[in-house]
Amino acid sequence: MNTIQAQCIRCDKCYPLEAPMTYRCACGGLLEVTRDLRGLDAELLKRIFAHRRAERHTLHASGVWRYKELIAPELPDDAIVHRAEGNTGLYASAQAARYAGNRQVWFKAQSENPSGSFKDNGMTAALSHGRAIGYRRFACTSTGNTSSSLALYAAYADCEAVILVPSRDVSPNKVLQTLGYGAQVRTFDGNYDDGIRYLDAHAEEQGLYVCNSINPMRIEGQKSIIFELAQDFDWQLPDWIVLPGGALSNAAALGKGLQELYALGFIKRLPRVAIIQAEGASPFHRLAAAMKDNAARKHGRPELVPEPKPSTRASALNIGNPPSWSKALRVLTETRGITETVSDAAILEAKAVIDASGIGCEPASAAGLAGLRQLVEAGVIDREETAACILTGHMLKDTDALQEYHLAEKWGELHRNGIQQADLPME
Ligand SMILES: Cc1ncc(COP(=O)(O)O)c(C=O)c1O
Numbered sequence: 001m002n003t004i005q006a007q008c009i010r011c012d013k014c015y016p017l018e019a020p021m022t023y024r025c026a027c028g029g030l031l032e033v034t035r036d037l038r039g040l041d042a043e044l045l046k047r048i049f050a051h052r053r054a055e056r057h058t059l060h061a062s063g064v065w066r067y068k069e070l071i072a073p074e075l076p077d078d079a080i081v082h083r084a085e086g087n088t089g090l091y092a093s094a095q096a097a098r099y100a101g102n103r104q105v106w107f108k109a110q111s112e113n114p115s116g117s118f119k120d121n122g123m124t125a126a127l128s129h130g131r132a133i134g135y136r137r138f139a140c141t142s143t144g145n146t147s148s149s150l151a152l153y154a155a156y157a158d159c160e161a162v163i164l165v166p167s168r169d170v171s172p173n174k175v176l177q178t179l180g181y182g183a184q185v186r187t188f189d190g191n192y193d194d195g196i197r198y199l200d201a202h203a204e205e206q207g208l209y210v211c212n213s214i215n216p217m218r219i220e221g222q223k224s225i226i227f228e229l230a231q232d233f234d235w236q237l238p239d240w241i242v243l244p245g246g247a248l249s250n251a252a253a254l255g256k257g258l259q260e261l262y263a264l265g266f267i268k269r270l271p272r273v274a275i276i277q278a279e280g281a282s283p284f285h286r287l288a289a290a291m292k293d294n295a296a297r298k299h300g301r302p303e304l305v306p307e308p309k310p311s312t313r314a315s316a317l318n319i320g321n322p323p324s325w326s327k328a329l330r331v332l333t334e335t336r337g338i339t340e341t342v343s344d345a346a347i348l349e350a351k352a353v354i355d356a357s358g359i360g361c362e363p364a365s366a367a368g369l370a371g372l373r374q375l376v377e378a379g380v381i382d383r384e385e386t387a388a389c390i391l392t393g394h395m396l397k398d399t400d401a402l403q404e405y406h407l408a409e410k411w412g413e414l415h416r417n418g419i420q421q422a423d424l425p426m427e
């Protein structure tokens with residue numbers, strides 16, 4: 001296999017992605033896979049992607065590997081661990097459009113992935129790359145979705161998964177899913193940010209290949225979400241792409257994917273990106289707001305100030321020090337993007353709308369629609385503009401949230417979910 005190269009986004013230094021794997025530059029900057037896309041023929045690739053989309057049961061039936069030329073052409077086909085990930089539904093929702101107040105809202109349901117979240121798009125690429133360069137032990141820290149995804153792919157490839165999960169504020173369903181796939185789960189007193197710090201310091205000595213989003217190969221796989229979305233729309237994306245922001249992997253990945261589609265001529269216009277954070281875990285929104293005020297610019301290079309005690313009911317967003325913030329900042333600049341924060345109450349209300357529209361999602365995913373509604377109300381997004389929201393995780397990922405919303409108040413009132421007392425003649 002030809003070695004894949006990654007470049008520091010801060011100082012441009014290049015690194016080969018070989019064992020022992022490098023995730024950060026010596027200067028502390030994040031790495032990004034760079035390749036020369038010149039010479040690729042967008043029209044020819046469009047025809048190839050259309051053809052592959054119709055295939056079944058092959059590598060190219062995957063909604064990630066259909067785009068292999070743009071993801072990891074160096075990986076031999078037989079080194080790729082895939083589960084037909086991607087190929088998720090795109091749904092227009094009249095309920096969501098009414099709720100948000102704009103003309104048209106679509107949901108891209110990454111919840112339909114094999115492990116039930118968007119992480120699978122990136123995980124197939126990270127795990128396949130790690131295995132191809134000789135690793136058999138894989139690790140991540142997680143609020144539950146990255147862990148479920150890694151556990152699934154590691155099990156499928158007959159490899160070991162070592163998972164660090166905070167002992168509080170994660171959904172039990174996700175931890176059970178991770179255990180179910182046979183991963184070793186180590187809980188710790190702390191949050192996602194502490195887990196990343198631990199892996200930064202100890203992964204190499206333990207021979208672990210890290211599958212969190214600090215790994216540039218995760219991002220390469222994950223950018224396929226925007227490739228598939230663009231193909232769903234016949235290469236003409238809506239005005240806005242709206243996504244929840246936690247570790248900011250999706251912002252980084254989708255932003256990189258958009259840039260590549262634009263540079264190659266697949267799309268003629270870049271949509272704007274809106275990144276929505278939960279109020280209790282919104283360090284990136286604060287940075288973006290400070291940049292708008294110019295306050296951060298005056299003090300030289302912008303730096304994210306971590307939130308020491310992130311706290312939100314949308315447990316997947318419980319992240320105070322998002323590793324990919326500098327990549328996400330670039331995406332805001334490149335797409336005239338914006339950020340917004342939403343309360344937990346707004347997230348749960350929007351989730352109820354998405355659930356009741358027949359699509360469903362976990363709380364974190366609903367931050368997108370909640371944010372869209374606020375931005376339309378504030379006039380930042382025009383009512384005539386269209387939006388695609390990325391639904392990041394499945395409704396059954398957090399059944400406690402369903403229970404709290406629908407059953408917790410007073411079961412006797414049975415009001416929210418419309419359960420009605422009926423005296424049916426039971427024979
Ligand atoms: C369901 C879900 N939605 C949203 C997010 C946030 O995405 P990102 O970390 O890429 O910003 C996560 C976790 O990362 C998640 O698990």
Ligand SMILES: N[C@@H](CCOP(=O)(O)O)C(=O)O
Pocket residue numbers: 140141142143144145146147192211212213214246247249316317
């Ligand atoms: N919500 C995420 C947080 C981990 O983010 P990652 O992008 O670094 O893997 C999770 O599911 O764990």
